[in-house]
Amino acid sequence: MNENPVDLMNGFACPLPMTEYKNVLLAHGGGGKLSHQLIQKIFISQFKNDLLDPLHDGAMFTLGGTRCAFSTDSYVINPIFFPGGDIGSLAVNGTVNDLAMCGSRPLYISAAFIIEEGLPMEDLWRIVLSMKQAAEAAGVQLVTGDTKVVDRGKGDKLFINTSGIGIIPDGVQINPKQAKPGDKIILSGSIAEHGIAIMSVREGLEFETQIESDCAPLNGLVETMLAASKNIHVLRDPTRGGVASVLNEIAESAQVGITIREEHIPVNEEVRGACEILGFDPLYVANEGKLLAFVSPESANNVLKAMHAHPLGINAVLIGEVVANHPGTVIMKTRIGGSRVVDMLSGEQLPRIC
Amino acid sequence: MNENPVDLMNGFACPLPMTEYKNVLLAHGGGGKLSHQLIQKIFISQFKNDLLDPLHDGAMFTLGGTRCAFSTDSYVINPIFFPGGDIGSLAVNGTVNDLAMCGSRPLYISAAFIIEEGLPMEDLWRIVLSMKQAAEAAGVQLVTGDTKVVDRGKGDKLFINTSGIGIIPDGVQINPKQAKPGDKIILSGSIAEHGIAIMSVREGLEFETQIESDCAPLNGLVETMLAASKNIHVLRDPTRGGVASVLNEIAESAQVGITIREEHIPVNEEVRGACEILGFDPLYVANEGKLLAFVSPESANNVLKAMHAHPLGINAVLIGEVVANHPGTVIMKTRIGGSRVVDMLSGEQLPRIC
Numbered sequence: 001m002n003e004n005p006v007d008l009m010n011g012f013a014c015p016l017p018m019t020e021y022k023n024v025l026l027a028h029g030g031g032g033k034l035s036h037q038l039i040q041k042i043f044i045s046q047f048k049n050d051l052l053d054p055l056h057d058g059a060m061f062t063l064g065g066t067r068c069a070f071s072t073d074s075y076v077i078n079p080i081f082f083p084g085g086d087i088g089s090l091a092v093n094g095t096v097n098d099l100a101m102c103g104s105r106p107l108y109i110s111a112a113f114i115i116e117e118g119l120p121m122e123d124l125w126r127i128v129l130s131m132k133q134a135a136e137a138a139g140v141q142l143v144t145g146d147t148k149v150v151d152r153g154k155g156d157k158l159f160i161n162t163s164g165i166g167i168i169p170d171g172v173q174i175n176p177k178q179a180k181p182g183d184k185i186i187l188s189g190s191i192a193e194h195g196i197a198i199m200s201v202r203e204g205l206e207f208e209t210q211i212e213s214d215c216a217p218l219n220g221l222v223e224t225m226l227a228a229s230k231n232i233h234v235l236r237d238p239t240r241g242g243v244a245s246v247l248n249e250i251a252e253s254a255q256v257g258i259t260i261r262e263e264h265i266p267v268n269e270e271v272r273g274a275c276e277i278l279g280f281d282p283l284y285v286a287n288e289g290k291l292l293a294f295v296s297p298e299s300a301n302n303v304l305k306a307m308h309a310h311p312l313g314i315n316a317v318l319i320g321e322v323v324a325n326h327p328g329t330v331i332m333k334t335r336i337g338g339s340r341v342v343d344m345l346s347g348e349q350l351p352r353i354c
Numbered sequence: 355m356n357e358n359p360v361d362l363m364n365g366f367a368c369p370l371p372m373t374e375y376k377n378v379l380l381a382h383g384g385g386g387k388l389s390h391q392l393i394q395k396i397f398i399s400q401f402k403n404d405l406l407d408p409l410h411d412g413a414m415f416t417l418g419g420t421r422c423a424f425s426t427d428s429y430v431i432n433p434i435f436f437p438g439g440d441i442g443s444l445a446v447n448g449t450v451n452d453l454a455m456c457g458s459r460p461l462y463i464s465a466a467f468i469i470e471e472g473l474p475m476e477d478l479w480r481i482v483l484s485m486k487q488a489a490e491a492a493g494v495q496l497v498t499g500d501t502k503v504v505d506r507g508k509g510d511k512l513f514i515n516t517s518g519i520g521i522i523p524d525g526v527q528i529n530p531k532q533a534k535p536g537d538k539i540i541l542s543g544s545i546a547e548h549g550i551a552i553m554s555v556r557e558g559l560e561f562e563t564q565i566e567s568d569c570a571p572l573n574g575l576v577e578t579m580l581a582a583s584k585n586i587h588v589l590r591d592p593t594r595g596g597v598a599s600v601l602n603e604i605a606e607s608a609q610v611g612i613t614i615r616e617e618h619i620p621v622n623e624e625v626r627g628a629c630e631i632l633g634f635d636p637l638y639v640a641n642e643g644k645l646l647a648f649v650s651p652e653s654a655n656n657v658l659k660a661m662h663a664h665p666l667g668i669n670a671v672l673i674g675e676v677v678a679n680h681p682g683t684v685i686m687k688t689r690i691g692g693s694r695v696v697d698m699l700s701g702e703q704l705p706r707i708c
Binding site for chain 2: 038058061076115118145148159167351
């Protein structure tokens with residue numbers, strides 16, 4: 001992806017800090033190394049403050065004595081309807097999940113629509129119905145919104161931003177920096193379904209049973225987990241960039257090492273097959289209804305048991321642990337007995353996956 | 355604008371409620387009648403709840419005993435740089451102002467970027483710097499964000515969503531429904547500057563002095579006003595659709611009549627000239643640094659005096675009052691002594707003005 005040579009920097013008038021690219025590339029939105037660089041060098045360098053944590057799914061602060069989480073995401077997924085969901089349910093669940101990953105109980109969300117002129121009114125209607133259902137299922141209220149229309153060819157059917165507010169219960173302290181050596185790492189279920197569902201549609205792949213996105217609200221599962229134990233240090237939903245990118249971000253943020261075991265990571269057979277056909281490593285493929293939890297070792301079994309009793313955690317498994325060695329690095333023990341570094345991806349794997 | 359005949363409804367599968375258009379038009383985002391219809395029939399019909407007030411700039415609710423305001427807006431302005439501002443300062447000030455129009459003190463905002471592939475990194479950098487300055491000037495913290503990149507030709511340089519949270523002080527009760535017969539209507543300064551600045555750039559018009567957008571944060575002015583009196587019933591910033599649309603929305607919402615006097619509404623000479631050249635009525639043109647306040651008659655002079663002491667309220671004037679007659683209708687006494695109904699505009703006047 002390194003098409004823009006570094007010497008372009010000479011013509012680059014950003015005073016500092018700069019990136020090595022003169023123009024924004026698709027890969028700057030892919031959730032990998034370039035996204036990380038863009039966010040750090042352009043956004044975080046300027047907006048730095050105590051509450052802005054680039055590696056967390058939302059901001060956390062206190063309003064009149066109440067601890068709150070606040071999160072935002074724009075959805076630009078293509079296509080807007082896909083097996084297992086649509087841009088509307090994705091937008092509601094995505095922000096619900098970001099709030100849940102802060103340990104908060106999501107309460108209120110906003111919805112802002114950027115519609116391309118010419119969008120069939122019926123498509124908008126179906127998406128609004130889908131958002132309504134998703135909000136009801138997640139137990140959140142959509143309380144404010146905005147609508148903009150852009151000329152034909154200046155957008156792509158529909159983009160939706162959702163932002164949301166949740167309340168963090170007493171005793172809950174969840175943050176990527178809290179990952180500690182000894183923590184057990186739990187994955188709530190099989191991976192790569194969202195990304196592969198989208199790519200299968202785009203590529204026209206057909207399977208015996210259609211692969212569906214795992215798009216779902218995780219706040220109920222998180223509530224179940226927190227009822228079992230408050231010793232949950234980190235929660236993250238592995239969306240863009242998949243499990244591999246999220247684990248790398250946590251390892252870097254907490255300056256700890258992470259080891260995972262390949263054989264413990266569940267991937268459905270058809271998803272694995274599609275990954276092979278499409279040339280994707282499922283570890284890097286987006287999920288929209290799965291979470292990773294870092295739990296202190298004495299509480300891990302309790303949390304796992306609680307998860308197994310929730311419909312979205314039936315297949316939860318221990319996939320690894322946090323170690324004091326190799327800080328900042330994720331190492332996977334492979335099925336064939338070796339071990340390899342699981343790096344953050346540098347380019348764009350799946351554009352417009354959320 | 356009525357290009358889609360009503361009989362298209364026959365082929366229209368939205369169960370109900372439906373609009374009379376089969377596809378979304380640019381005018382559905384213009385802030386006039388069609389926007390109103392889209393929002394009511396498609397969004398409000400489904401998302402209806404106690405907190406969702408389509409005629410207010412944000413939602414208001416209580417979090418752990420603290421009254422909060424929550425607002426969202428996406429910015430799709432074209433061009434992204436314009437005299438008096440850019441999409442970044444507009445996005446920060448716009449959400450700050452929506453929160454201020456709920457009577458709240460804006461505290462935290464989010465920023466979500468949808469970038470078109472190929473945007474010069476330097477443009478993004480300039481906009482980020484501008485957002486930083488705007489946030490500092492308004493006294494708000496940018497605490498969370500998101501970045502998406504869409505393929506070339508599927509966006510238009512840059513769209514930004516900002517959402518925000520503010521705290522509503524005790525004793526403040528501001529809501530469009532609170533407009534009462536007898537209330538005085540105050541306008542904080544001269545109108546139509548934002549819209550005309552944008553249109554002048556688009557049309558290549560040149561004037562002796564360049565017309566600049568009035569883009570500014572109004573939270574300081576609102577604080578000054580509320581310190582002078584808590585008897586402020588309604589606050590609104592007349593953005594898309596201008597003063598005329600906002601007054602119509604308030605008249606409808608509170609089921610009161612509104613009368614305004616044309617000669618009292620300040621319009622700068624060059625803006626008036628540009629409106630004539632471009633064929634716009636300044637009453638319908640967007641502002642980004644002005645507000646309308648509905649104040650009980652005994653407090654109006656105090657509020658006006660306080661406004662005159664604030665840099666953004668120096669030219670504040672009384673432009674009219676709320677009456678019990680003609681509920682839902684805005685009537686303007688014209689300069690030449692007649693009077694006319696100021697209706698809500700049906701089509702699109704200025705696309706992508708914010």
